[in-house]
Amino acid sequence: QVQLVESGGGSVQPGGSLRLSCAASGFTYSRYYLGWFRQAPGKEREGVASITPSGTYTIYSDAVKGRFVIYRDNSKNTLYLQMNSLRPEDTAMYLCAADSTYYGLASRPFRNWGQGTQVTVSS
Numbered sequence: 001q002v003q004l005v006e007s008g009g010g011s012v013q014p015g016g017s018l019r020l021s022c023a024a025s026g027f028t029y030s031r032y033y034l035g036w037f038r039q040a041p042g043k044e045r046e047g048v049a050s051i052t053p054s055g056t057y058t059i060y061s062d063a064v065k066g067r068f069v070i071y072r073d074n075s076k077n078t079l080y081l082q083m084n085s086l087r088p089e090d091t092a093m094y095l096c097a098a099d100s101t102y103y104g105l106a107s108r109p110f111r112n113w114g115q116g117t118q119v120t121v122s123s
Contacts, residue, residue: 002026002112004096009117016086016121022079022096022114030054030074033103035110036081038092038119047105048094049081061105064090086121093118 008020020036035050049060049070058070069082079096094117097110 002098004098004112004114006094006096006114006117009094009119011120011122012086013123014087014121017082017084018086018119020081020083020094020096020117020119022081024077024079024098027098027112029077029098032098032100034070034072034079035097035099035105036068036070036079036094037097037107037110038090038094039116040092043092045095045107046092047107050103050105051079052103057103059103059105083119086119088121088123091119091121 003025005023012018031053036048037045038048039045048064051058051070051072055072067085072079096114098112099110102109
């Protein structure tokens, strides 16, 4: 059974940094495409970043490009999102997702999801 568990969220001031983690189990992690998404209250789920199974290729939304970095450690079955220069508009629930075939920022194709970790950026 696929399990994804996010951690690392919290409250931070604008300009600060956080690193999110997503621990995975129950599937062949190194063969899966992974992604980070976020959802703020009253808004649709938004793709933030995605990474290929080997970690060679990554894509980012325009909203986070240059500030966030997605990477993975296949030896630890863990996905990360390093978030720098955080802004109030980054406030949201952050979720990780996994899929065996899809690589991109659309949420619907991802078939496996974690429960999320809350990030709040406020002064």
